Amino acid sequence: MSATPAGDSPFQQGSDLLSTSQFSRESVERLFDLADGLRPLGRGEFACDVLSGAVLSSLFFEPSTRTRLSFESAFAHLGGHVLTTTGFTFSSMAKGESIHDTSRVISGYSDVMVIRHPDKGSVARFADASLVPVVNAGDGDGEHxxxxxxxxxxxxxxxxxxxxxxxxxxxxxxxxxxxxxxxxxxxxxxxxxxxxxxxxxxxxxxxxxxxxxxxxxxxxxxxxxxxxxxxxxxxxxxxxxxxxxxxxxxxxxxxxxxxxxxxxxxxxxxxxxxxxxxxxxxxxxxxxxxxxxxxxxxxxxxxxxHQTDNGLMVRMAIFCTIFGIDLAAVRSRYSISKWVSAKPVPRPAPYSAD
CATH class of the missing domain: 3.40.50.1370 (Aspartate/ornithine carbamoyltransferase)
Incomplete structure (x- = not known):
């Protein structure tokens, strides 16, 4: 989707997220404030369907547990649907399909794509061919x-x-x-x-x-x-x-x-x-x-x-930003969760209050 280098395109509604260079201090703090507001949703206190009907394609061509599941969980917490594939072996790239063709095809099924690839700069190439916003989940030894x-x-x-x-x-x-x-x-x-x-x-x-x-x-x-x-x-x-x-x-x-x-x-x-x-x-x-x-x-x-827990909140905030959804809109689609899946975890005093 990106027609300009990531550093020239601030992260905002409808944009790719390819590099930290897309952020100003103001935009970082705005994202963090949104993540703070989403913590009750991330803790499972509410259910939400604000992204009902939206589709995330999660494409990981390198091994991942935390990053992939964190993104997919964040999207699901907002009510979206996730399509996922992992590894070259399970994609048509094993048959010689190019990054351009893969991105163009899968973006046609999606509203946003999250991509990890072993080659530095590769996720930007996916973004160039994509019809929808692309989020960089790690490109070789480049950025995360x-x-x-x-x-x-x-x-x-x-x-x-x-x-x-x-x-x-x-x-x-x-x-x-x-x-x-x-x-x-x-x-x-x-x-x-x-x-x-x-x-x-x-x-x-x-x-x-x-x-x-x-x-x-x-x-x-x-x-x-x-x-x-x-x-x-x-x-x-x-x-x-x-x-x-x-x-x-x-x-x-x-x-x-x-x-x-x-x-x-x-x-x-x-x-x-x-x-x-x-x-x-x-x-x-x-x-x-x-x-x-x-x-x-x-x-x-x-x-x-705490880093892994916080990743869920931050990635929910990233999706909300891409789709132009503010905290009030998210809260307007809250319903009370009818289950509690998380066990209470005792924490040292500094972390007992969220």
Missing amino acids: PTQALLDVYTLRRELGVRDKQVEGATIAIMGDLRYGRTVHSLIDLLRLYPGVRFRLYSPPSLELPAEYFDRADAHRLTVCSSVAEALADADVVYNTRVQRERITDEATSQAIANTVLLNRQMVTDHGRPDLVIMHPLPRDSRPGSYDLSADVDDLPGLAIF
Whole structure:
């Protein structure tokens, strides 16, 4: 659908969502305010049919659990219908069909498409051929704009209960900074928040690409040589797994992966008592893996599941924006849910009140 580069097209009613560069600070805050208003719907307190009759086509050509189901759940919570396909094997692209033809055909069945593809820039090519708005759910090692949005939304909430703001925060980002598209989008989006500083720690050869230093202002980015240095004075740590699927040599992949680990002892020895711990997930929890350790799961600053919960609210807000639906229109289509599927989950005091 896009006839202009994503950076030249602000995110608004009827537009594609391809890049964080489409957002101003004002439009981000407007989206977050809408997400706040949709929280009762996301919690299952109401049912809603405001998107009754609308069709989402969910096309994922890379493995996904959270992102795909989060988008599909968001659309269903608003009353829409979802068509879904996963993997090249299950699409006509396995028979040689082009991105252009696939997009043109499926957009004819849809009112909006959400797409993940392993090639950088590929989702923009889908958008060029689409008849309907396209949302980028990850394009190779390029961008993951909706993950960045839910991450900043989570940052705002987590820092808020600690009487802090995103502005002026120090954020340690650790792990795969070269191929980790969530990191790329997060750093770009946080350019909208004055005073945010980043402390970067990554394995050799997985450093943040130079273009992000240029865009984010080099003085806001400090490259660190250890976990301890990265965590020093950080308000937040954002840990990412090594993208082994994007590294062709297994020996190199394993050697790199073995240099990345964040566990409870590191957090308690080097982190602030009120450190917020984030991860875009999935984390590699297999024996011998080197990622965010499960032994941090009972620390009060763990926010990884708040991120996934918040993703539902943010993605509902994204769909509402695309369809030009405001909060009043959503609430006008509420009905009382006749079931309660979520078990009450006790939370540490800072999170007990939503």
